[in-house]
Amino acid sequence: MPAQILTHTRIDLLDVVPDAAHPVRVRARNLEAAELLHAHSHPWGQVTYAAEGVLRVSVGNSTWIVPPLRAIWIPPLVEHEIATMEKSQLRALYVHSDLAPFDGRQCIVLEVSTLLRELIAALSQVNEDSQRETLISQLILNELAEAKTQAIRIALPTEKRLHAICQALIETPDSNTTLADWAQQVGASERTLARLFERDLGMTFGQWRQQIRLAHAAPMIARGMPLSLVATELGYASQSAFSAMFRKTFGQSPSTFFAPKKN
Incomplete structure (x- = not known):
């Protein structure tokens, strides 16, 4: 049945x-x-x-x-x-x-x-x-x-102010709000937030936002969206800038990484 x-x-x-x-x-x-x-x-x-x-x-x-x-x-x-x-x-x-x-x-x-x-x-x-x-x-x-692959894992913080920032960026990955702008919104200094990102997540604010954007690229590419439009949707200046960042992270181009595996 x-x-x-x-x-x-x-x-x-x-x-x-x-x-x-x-x-x-x-x-x-x-x-x-x-x-x-x-x-x-x-x-x-x-x-x-x-x-x-x-x-x-x-x-x-x-x-x-x-x-x-x-x-x-x-x-x-x-x-x-x-x-x-x-x-x-x-x-x-x-x-x-x-x-x-x-x-x-x-x-x-x-x-x-x-x-x-x-x-x-x-x-x-x-x-x-x-x-x-x-x-x-x-x-x-x-x-x-036989199906393992490279992960697009996003670490989430436990600190309250960082959690608010990260949740907002998950919802709006194309946001170009700076860490200084976020500092004003959550009531902390930019230096404090930078230190918290390093302590809680082991990376800078920019590196974490990059991970979010790469993760959001996955469904767009899977739907066949042109890479130029993916780059624009995620706040990159150009397709080449997005592709270069992706290749630096995963060692291959976006189109290769997300190409369906044939059996």
């Missing part, structure tokens, strides 16, 4: 708990923009993926912006929160802890290959307890283990 597609964000997982007979289960949700699955955890691992749309996944003091060509592996028992940044088709894979494709308690960014995308779609349509379900699950576990 095909997976039921939910249109709400209530956390009700009893019908999709993975076990020895069903090591990979799928939860399908079609959600509008700005919806939130509140922080929760479970004894099994999870692959968070949007077939369409863009997600923001938050774990502890880190957040990831996840376009359709990427997914996030969340280990068992790790508390996580998922928000939709635009209308999204959320497909969460639940993986039995004994068969987790990755060790440790760190989240991992995954590249969603053409094969993995089709396997996820197939699992959501397969009849439960069938041989086809078993085979698809085995293929998914194998494909996940």
Whole structure:
């Protein structure tokens, strides 16, 4: 029986708990923009993926912006929160802890290959307890283990004033508001804020804002937006300036980094 597609964000997982007979289960949700699955955890691992749309996944003091060509592996028992940044088709894979494709308690960014995308779609349509379900699950576990990629992880601060600044920049990544301007808004000196960025996040204000812009570039590029327009939308002076910054960070061009992997 095909997976039921939910249109709400209530956390009700009893019908999709993975076990020895069903090591990979799928939860399908079609959600509008700005919806939130509140922080929760479970004894099994999870692959968070949007077939369409863009997600923001938050774990502890880190957040990831996840376009359709990427997914996030969340280990068992790790508390996580998922928000939709635009209308999204959320497909969460639940993986039995004994068969987790990755060790440790760190989240991992995954590249969603053409094969993995089709396997996820197939699992959501397969009849439960069938041989086809078993085979698809085995293929998914194998494909996940090969799917690591470079992360676009955004560290979040704990300090109240920094948190306000960072949340505002996540919402408006093209903002060119200077640290001095922010200092006036949050009631602190520019020197104090600079010191807090170094202490809490291990980087300068400019470096952190750069990470935000690169993360927001992912869904734009995934939708096929021209790089010149991506650069403009994110506040870069030119396409070449954006591409140079991207290559410096990831060692390859934006078009290469986000090109779908063929299988």
